[in-house]
Amino acid sequence: MVLSQQMEELANEISQPPKRARSATPEPLDAPPAARRRRGAKGQQQRHHGTGTAVQHPLKFADLHRVVCNSEHGDHSHHEASALYADAPQLFAGDNRASALRAADRFKIHDEEHFLEDADVAIYHTYACHKYQSAVRDQFEGFIPPELDRRVFRENRAYFFSLRHDIEKARPDDMYIRVLSNEVHLAVSSAASFDPNLAKEWDQERNLRYPFPFFFHHRQRLRAAIEDMQDLRSGNLVYGLLSKVEHFCEAEYQEADSLFAAGLVNREHFNKLFTDGEMIVTHQHGQPLAYRLDDAVVSREATVLRCSSWTFDGVFKRKPKTLVVRTPGSEGSIPITSLEVFPLRFNEKLKAELVVRGRTFWNCRHRAHILYLAPRPPFEAQTSRPRYMIDYETYQALHDTPEHDDADTAPADIIPVDSTEEPDEGVLLSLPAQIRGFGFHDKKWRMLDVKYVEAIKFNKQAFKRLHLDSDKKDLIQALVTVHTSVSKTADVIEGKGNGLIILLHGGPGTGKTLTAEAVAELAEKPLYRVTCGDMGVDAERVENYLEDVLRIGTVWQCVVLLDEADVFLEERTHQDIKRNALVSVFLRVLEYYEGILILTTNRIGTFDEAFKSRIQLPVHYPDLDETGRRIIWRSALNDIPPAPRDFDLQNLLDHIDKLATYRLNGRQIRSIVNSAMKYAHFKEEPLSYRHFEVVIRTVMEFDRYTVETRGQTDSEWAEAEGLRKRPGL
Numbered sequence: 001m002v003l004s005q006q007m008e009e010l011a012n013e014i015s016q017p018p019k020r021a022r023s024a025t026p027e028p029l030d031a032p033p034a035a036r037r038r039r040g041a042k043g044q045q046q047r048h049h050g051t052g053t054a055v056q057h058p059l060k061f062a063d064l065h066r067v068v069c070n071s072e073h074g075d076h077s078h079h080e081a082s083a084l085y086a087d088a089p090q091l092f093a094g095d096n097r098a099s100a101l102r103a104a105d106r107f108k109i110h111d112e113e114h115f116l117e118d119a120d121v122a123i124y125h126t127y128a129c130h131k132y133q134s135a136v137r138d139q140f141e142g143f144i145p146p147e148l149d150r151r152v153f154r155e156n157r158a159y160f161f162s163l164r165h166d167i168e169k170a171r172p173d174d175m176y177i178r179v180l181s182n183e184v185h186l187a188v189s190s191a192a193s194f195d196p197n198l199a200k201e202w203d204q205e206r207n208l209r210y211p212f213p214f215f216f217h218h219r220q221r222l223r224a225a226i227e228d229m230q231d232l233r234s235g236n237l238v239y240g241l242l243s244k245v246e247h248f249c250e251a252e253y254q255e256a257d258s259l260f261a262a263g264l265v266n267r268e269h270f271n272k273l274f275t276d277g278e279m280i281v282t283h284q285h286g287q288p289l290a291y292r293l294d295d296a297v298v299s300r301e302a303t304v305l306r307c308s309s310w311t312f313d314g315v316f317k318r319k320p321k322t323l324v325v326r327t328p329g330s331e332g333s334i335p336i337t338s339l340e341v342f343p344l345r346f347n348e349k350l351k352a353e354l355v356v357r358g359r360t361f362w363n364c365r366h367r368a369h370i371l372y373l374a375p376r377p378p379f380e381a382q383t384s385r386p387r388y389m390i391d392y393e394t395y396q397a398l399h400d401t402p403e404h405d406d407a408d409t410a411p412a413d414i415i416p417v418d419s420t421e422e423p424d425e426g427v428l429l430s431l432p433a434q435i436r437g438f439g440f441h442d443k444k445w446r447m448l449d450v451k452y453v454e455a456i457k458f459n460k461q462a463f464k465r466l467h468l469d470s471d472k473k474d475l476i477q478a479l480v481t482v483h484t485s486v487s488k489t490a491d492v493i494e495g496k497g498n499g500l501i502i503l504l505h506g507g508p509g510t511g512k513t514l515t516a517e518a519v520a521e522l523a524e525k526p527l528y529r530v531t532c533g534d535m536g537v538d539a540e541r542v543e544n545y546l547e548d549v550l551r552i553g554t555v556w557q558c559v560v561l562l563d564e565a566d567v568f569l570e571e572r573t574h575q576d577i578k579r580n581a582l583v584s585v586f587l588r589v590l591e592y593y594e595g596i597l598i599l600t601t602n603r604i605g606t607f608d609e610a611f612k613s614r615i616q617l618p619v620h621y622p623d624l625d626e627t628g629r630r631i632i633w634r635s636a637l638n639d640i641p642p643a644p645r646d647f648d649l650q651n652l653l654d655h656i657d658k659l660a661t662y663r664l665n666g667r668q669i670r671s672i673v674n675s676a677m678k679y680a681h682f683k684e685e686p687l688s689y690r691h692f693e694v695v696i697r698t699v700m701e702f703d704r705y706t707v708e709t710r711g712q713t714d715s716e717w718a719e720a721e722g723l724r725k726r727p728g729l
Helices: 005-015 129-135 150-155 182-191 196-202 213-228 232-261 348-363 392-399 425-429 470-485 512-523 539-555 577-591 626-638 649-653 666-683 689-710 714-720
Strands: 061-068 082-085 121-128 174-179 279-284 287-298 302-312 316-326 341-343 368-372 387-390 434-439 444-449 453-455 500-506 527-531 559-563 596-601 617-621
Touching (some): 196 213, 213 232, 470 596, 500 512, 512 617, 539 559
Parallel strands (some): 500 617
Antiparallel strands (some): 061 082, 279 341, 302 316, 368 387
């Protein structure tokens, strides 16, 4: 209820103290509490940059004190919502708890623009009436007349608590600087012109609000710029404005600098942590992602970061992003890098890693054959060192993805993929963390973590280590080398017969697949391995699949390996029309392939004669003799990686002659070595010949069982079936 005029007069009469004189020009409290408690008194005289000569800066400042009040509050319902004064506000002797926070009447500003007519810079100090009343509440003294009705007192109690004397002036809750002079604005723009981003930041009004982040982050660079300014007056204008800000905030800035230098931040200085134009980083799905900060909007409980990064869909485009980081609690200082988003300048190691990652992505913007070394591949198919092809253009062509529309994208927000110059560090930092690649091991496209992408180091020694007749090796190397360096042949029909087709035939485990892998290493090309199981047996499906494989093989210049191609090479008959169709399709597709194609089979006895004219080089792989097995055993043992437990390699090599007596093929030998290593690891023992004996004994027992069951060895059975000739005959 609003107190009547009589009741208000009664309350004033009861609480009015003896009057005393007040200073007509009290000194203003000119900075928010956070800044004021850090600094001592500072003189207003400034020194010009670099001269050491005391000069009065040419700027004219005007201080305005704005009191804001939530006038909807019952006790403050008669207050102005906002009032301007030329002095800091306070409460005076005789005021009660319902009195408005104000300065003396003679300091009230009725015409703001007229007041600022001669000023270059206006400094607005803002005060909250309710907040000030709460802070000085205990300084009021109460008096309740005995005859006063208690209900009346409860409804109007604010009027029965008054002040005996003037109390301290209010301290501003916020501060804002308004540059009125165009000359001053241009002077600062000139000083900031060494950095376009800095000049842009100066133009944003929010940077002139306490604690003036523009000046906090760039004061050192501004001082250096002032030294280089040719216009002495402009330099003094910038110096004067900077000095005024430091008058309010220097101690606070120094405290923040010390805290940040230690890699820490607290609630009080969190509003100074981020600066426009810098790189910030967050983590999503375990991946560090960097963004360029375009704008930071600070509030009490959180900071909204409007930023951008780069995406890739065949063209690099800038993509906006909004992140939110919560203000730390009041528990003290915390590591800056523990924030969900933080400036990248506080983690130089991570920054260097992101530059490397970005450069890797940039180098893969065109077609790239890469090695992928993720510790835990996020897919089912497991392989030790999988290789991928990164080729966004081919991916789009195969998946009919819509073409990118750049009509509404500003030129500054696009980087052409064919740009020859590496982008600046900021772009590299904010390139995507993942890139799409095609796995040659499982024929699938998937997203790869760029940090695990590495360049391939082709193993040229693999071909030299093949256990194969030297003349055959030389011939294979010659054909592959010449084919990769010569683009055309003399076939009379254009596009026909330009491929290199090699047939490798022989028993299992004799090195056919290993040769294809070694040829790919020798040619420094991807190996695209296909089996009959990948294609099925339907002629139309096989044709479409083969055409896709050979098209990709041509685009990526692969060595295509058609492993165990028996069903396609088998001789046609009148009875099996379906298989005849498969063979015919295969013959037709091969005719126009221009790359390197390697076929392997261990059933050469059923070979269709039509393939003889299509194959440039058929190579036979005889079963291993004891000398061959000795060579493969030595190679396999030398390839055993360092183990947690030492083992005597020489002792194993001393048993090679014994190991070579066992009739094993190359695949079996390497499988035995792998099993023996696992067996030793399980037994927690150094690898020794005894572990090999256990594995070999088990393997040979199986071989004896199959021979006894069929009554003949594998080679004898293959000869009986007309698949291949028995060795030695």
